[in-house]
Amino acid sequence: MGVIRNIQWIVGRQRVTTVIPVVLLLIIVLAGIFAPLLAPNDPNFVDLSHKLQGPSPQFPLGTDQLGRCLLSRLLYGTQVSLSLALLIVTACVSIGLVIGSLAGYTGGKVDGIIMRICDAILAIPSLILAISLIAIWGAGWKQMAIALIIVQSVYYTRFIRGMVVNLKQQTYVVAARIMGTSPVRMVTRHIIPNLLPSLFIVVTLEIGWVIMDISALSFLGLGVQAPTPEWGAMINEGKTFIRSHPRLIIAPGVIILCVVALLNIIGETLGDKNGKAIPMRKAAKHSNKLKGGQHEREGNHS
Amino acid sequence: MSLLVADQLSKTYKSTGWFRSDQSADQGVHHISFTIESGSCLGLLGESGAGKSTIGKIILGLLAPDSGKVLFQGVDLYAASRSQRKELRRDLQVVFQDSYSAVNPRMTIKQIIGEPLRNYERLSAKEEIRVISELLEMMGLRADDMYKMPSQMSGGQLQRVNIARAIALKPKLVVLDEPVSSLDMIVQKQILLHLKELKEKHGFSYLFISHDVMAIHTLSDQVAVLDNGTIVETIDAESLFDTVHPSCQRIVGAKSSDQFEGFVF
Numbered sequence: 001m002g003v004i005r006n007i008q009w010i011v012g013r014q015r016v017t018t019v020i021p022v023v024l025l026l027i028i029v030l031a032g033i034f035a036p037l038l039a040p041n042d043p044n045f046v047d048l049s050h051k052l053q054g055p056s057p058q059f060p061l062g063t064d065q066l067g068r069c070l071l072s073r074l075l076y077g078t079q080v081s082l083s084l085a086l087l088i089v090t091a092c093v094s095i096g097l098v099i100g101s102l103a104g105y106t107g108g109k110v111d112g113i114i115m116r117i118c119d120a121i122l123a124i125p126s127l128i129l130a131i132s133l134i135a136i137w138g139a140g141w142k143q144m145a146i147a148l149i150i151v152q153s154v155y156y157t158r159f160i161r162g163m164v165v166n167l168k169q170q171t172y173v174v175a176a177r178i179m180g181t182s183p184v185r186m187v188t189r190h191i192i193p194n195l196l197p198s199l200f201i202v203v204t205l206e207i208g209w210v211i212m213d214i215s216a217l218s219f220l221g222l223g224v225q226a227p228t229p230e231w232g233a234m235i236n237e238g239k240t241f242i243r244s245h246p247r248l249i250i251a252p253g254v255i256i257l258c259v260v261a262l263l264n265i266i267g268e269t270l271g272d273k274n275g276k277a278i279p280m281r282k283a284a285k286h287s288n289k290l291k292g293g294q295h296e297r298e299g300n301h302s
Numbered sequence: 303m304s305l306l307v308a309d310q311l312s313k314t315y316k317s318t319g320w321f322r323s324d325q326s327a328d329q330g331v332h333h334i335s336f337t338i339e340s341g342s343c344l345g346l347l348g349e350s351g352a353g354k355s356t357i358g359k360i361i362l363g364l365l366a367p368d369s370g371k372v373l374f375q376g377v378d379l380y381a382a383s384r385s386q387r388k389e390l391r392r393d394l395q396v397v398f399q400d401s402y403s404a405v406n407p408r409m410t411i412k413q414i415i416g417e418p419l420r421n422y423e424r425l426s427a428k429e430e431i432r433v434i435s436e437l438l439e440m441m442g443l444r445a446d447d448m449y450k451m452p453s454q455m456s457g458g459q460l461q462r463v464n465i466a467r468a469i470a471l472k473p474k475l476v477v478l479d480e481p482v483s484s485l486d487m488i489v490q491k492q493i494l495l496h497l498k499e500l501k502e503k504h505g506f507s508y509l510f511i512s513h514d515v516m517a518i519h520t521l522s523d524q525v526a527v528l529d530n531g532t533i534v535e536t537i538d539a540e541s542l543f544d545t546v547h548p549s550c551q552r553i554v555g556a557k558s559s560d561q562f563e564g565f566v567f
Contacts, residue, residue, distance in 0.1 A: 171403040178362055179418040179467070180391045193408050 018269045025262045028255075032078030041069035043076040043229050052245055064234075064248055065241060073229035074251060080230045081259075084145060085210045089203055091149045096156025101187045103157070104164025115161070118154045126151040127213060134222045144223040148213055152206070159202060163195040170194075205267035208260040215256050231256050303376055304337040305507050306475055311335070311360055311370035331356050331531040334370070338475065343501060343508040345522030345539065347515065349553060353531040354511045358479045361509060362396055363387065375474070392422050395468040399480035401460035405452045411438075412448035415467045422471055437466040442496065458489035465493070469500065478510045482517055494520045515542070515554055527553055 031038060040060065047067035055062045061070040103114040121129065133147035164187070167173060173190050181189070215232025217223035224230035226237065231252040238248030314330035331353035338344045348354045359365035361372060363379050372379040374390055382390060395418070398404040405414050415434045419425055425433065435445035441462040452460055461481060468476050478497070482490040498521055500506055512518050518525055522539045527550045535547045545551055 171398050171400060172406045174364065175396065175398065175404050175467075176406075176417065178364070178391060178394070178396050180388055180421040181417060182421075189409075190406050194406070 018266065021262045021265045021269075025259065025266065028078060028259060028262075029082060031075055032082055035072075035075040035079055039069070039072035039075045041072045043068060043072040044227050045069075052241070061251055062245075062247060064238065065245075070248070070251055073234060074231075074255060077229040077231050077234060077252065078255070080224060080228060081211055081214060081232075081256075084141065084214050084224070084230075085207050088145055088148050088152065088210050088214075089207050091145075092153040092156045092206075093199065093203060095149070095153040096160045097192065099153075100157045100160030101164050101191065104161040105168060105183060105187055105191070107165070111161070114157070118158055121151070121154045122158075127216060130213065130217065131220070131222060134217070139222045139225065141224045141228075144214070144217050148210065148217075152210065152213075155206070156202075160195065160199065163198060164191055167191045167194055201267055201270045204263055204270060208263035208267070211256065211260055211263075304373075305340045305375060306338040306361070306509070307371075307373040308334055308336050308357075308361065309371045309373065311357065311367045311372065313356055313360060313365065313367045329531070331360075331528075334533055336526050336533065336536065338507050338509060340474065341501070341505045341507055342523045343510055343521055345518035345525040346509060346511045346528060347513070347518050347525055347553060348528030349513060352528040354513070354528055355479060357528075358396075358477050358509070358511050362394065362477055363391070392471050393474040394477070395471065395473040395475075396477045396479060397461070397464050397468050397481045399483050401457050401464050401484070402452060404464050405460065407452055409452075410448065411450050411452070411455070411463055414452070414463060415448070415470055418467060418470045433470070434466075437470055438463075440469075440500075441466045442492075458485050458493065461485060461489075461493060462496070465497070465500075469504070469506065472504065473506070475507045475509065478508055478512075480512055481510075483512065483514065490517065491520075497521055518542070529553065 040058070045068060047063075050059070050063050050067035051065055053059060053063045053067075059069045059071070061074070064070055064073070099114060103111045130144070130147040130151050133150065134143050137143040137147070168191065170190075173186060176186050176190055214223055214230070215235070218230045218232030219236045221233075221236060224233050226233060234252040235249045238245070238252075241248050311334040312330070312332050314332075334353075334357055336344060346354050346357060356365065360367050361379075363372075366380050371381075374394060377386060377390060379387070379390065409417075412431070412434055415437055416430055419430060419433060431448075434448050438445050438447055443459060443462055443466075447455070447459070447463075452463075455463065465481070481497075482493050485493065494517060497508070501508060501521075508521065510518060510521050519539055519542055524536060525539050525542050526533045526536045527545075527547070528534070529549045535545060535550045537545055537550070542554060545554055
């Protein structure tokens with residue numbers, strides 16, 4: 001309930017400047033989802049007689065060094081990149097919520113130990129840590145996903161822990177304690193719903209970074225493996241032809257740029273509007289006002 | 303047996319740090335003792351910073367005192383086992399000053415009042431609605447209000463909701479921590495009279511914390527006057543204005559409006 005109300009609030013109050021990036025991003029996402037319908041060719045069909053061709057009616061963006069349709073590969077690559085990013089961010093948020101609220105709510109030694117572990121992980125640049133983890137486990141998208149989840153969830157844990165510590169001191173949480181509410185219920189009913197708005201903004205900003213990381217690791221040959229189309233991997237495969245056929249790396253490069261830029265713009269605008277520093281109570285008040293009419297009507301019916 | 307006995311409670315706030323001395327240790331409360339009888343109201347009167355809220359927190363089990371004991375229904379609150387404490391909590395509820403921050407802004411009034419009920423009583427959905435409507439009507443609100451959000455209510459209405467929540471479990475003692483201080487005079491009076499009525503009808507006991515002499519005088523049976531962290535006098539509410547204790551006179555006197563007569567605003 002709270003999440004929906006909140007998203008409604010965020011979406012309902014935006015101006016054109018926010019709507020445009022959201023619409024553009026939605027187009028890219030939909031293009032990825034409907035890739036099987038939109039793609040003119042099989043993205044993995046190798047036809048060496050057509051290799052490195054320029055744009056033509058049959059291949060709108062031309063073909064790569066193995067004669068595969070570039071546009072089709074880009075469309076299918078959207079599926080891979082976005083769903084991987086979403087998977088990683090979802091996992092990170094879940095881990096962050098559990099460990100972050102545990103640390104923030106319990107406080108004391110538990111908090112200290114968890115935070116020191118986080119500090120230790122944060123001390124190492126995240127991509128380098130991810131690369132070393134993949135070096136241990138071997139390349140592949142699953143290993144990459146796990147490595148990125150481990151590295152990224154630390155940020156979420158820290159962020160959520162900070163929010164929980166703050167919310168824990170709110171009068172309504174103290175009141176709930178006096179009313180005999182159990183710690184678990186307190187976290188799930190009172191604390192987490194009130195930190196979601198801020199978390200939503202952070203997630204929007206972070207998805208862009210995760211997409212960059214996925215592309216970077218795939219470019220290095222550590223993530224998504226050939227022949228699966230993925231933007232970073234496509235740039236990696238095309239880099240040999242950077243002088244003769246630059247479009248092989250420009251096309252996926254532009255897509256990555258667009259998606260990351262769009263996500264950042266959306267995140268920034270939401271952050272600006274909501275006041276990034278813990279806007280929860282204000283946001284909640286507004287959202288309630290929006291929903292207010294409805295509630296009143298419900299009230300009158302019963 | 304008295305409902306609540308506070309025995310020689312002391313709590314000092316020490317600022318600990320590498321570069322700080324212990325000179326600020328005089329803040330806090332010292333050797334606070336009082337008793338609250340069942341069905342009566344003890345007013346705790348004092349200036350800002352006199353330690354009223356500290357005492358409230360200690361009584362509520364939120365802040366362990368440095369020394370002294372809180373006996374609630376004969377059980378030491380800070381020596382009680384977990385399960386004992388949970389049972390004691392049931393009989394010990396609170397109303398805070400700021401009605402808006404005392405409720406989760408994302409919950410409906412029904413969820414807010416229903417929370418203590420769900421924690422302690424297993425009611426069916428129908429029963430719960432019945433109990434909540436009864437509570438709302440008891441507080442002079444409409445039963446329909448349970449579907450509202452806190453932001454749709456005024457401060458006074460929401461404070462009534464907070465009181466309804468506090469009395470939902472029929473507790474023995476309600477700590478009222480400046481419950482009317484952020485409301486205007488008319489609403490203050492209505493709510494105070496409501497609280498008085500509830501006390502007489504249902505036999506609740508109150509610990510009424512306030513800096514407002516008139517409010518204290520309206521609701522309390524006995525008044526403990528707090529100055530600089532110690533109780534300087536415990537006096538019947540009727541004879542509050544006849545006090546002879548100097549610092550008590552100062553606190554009581556400072557509140558009557560004739561103090562302002564010499565000033566031009």
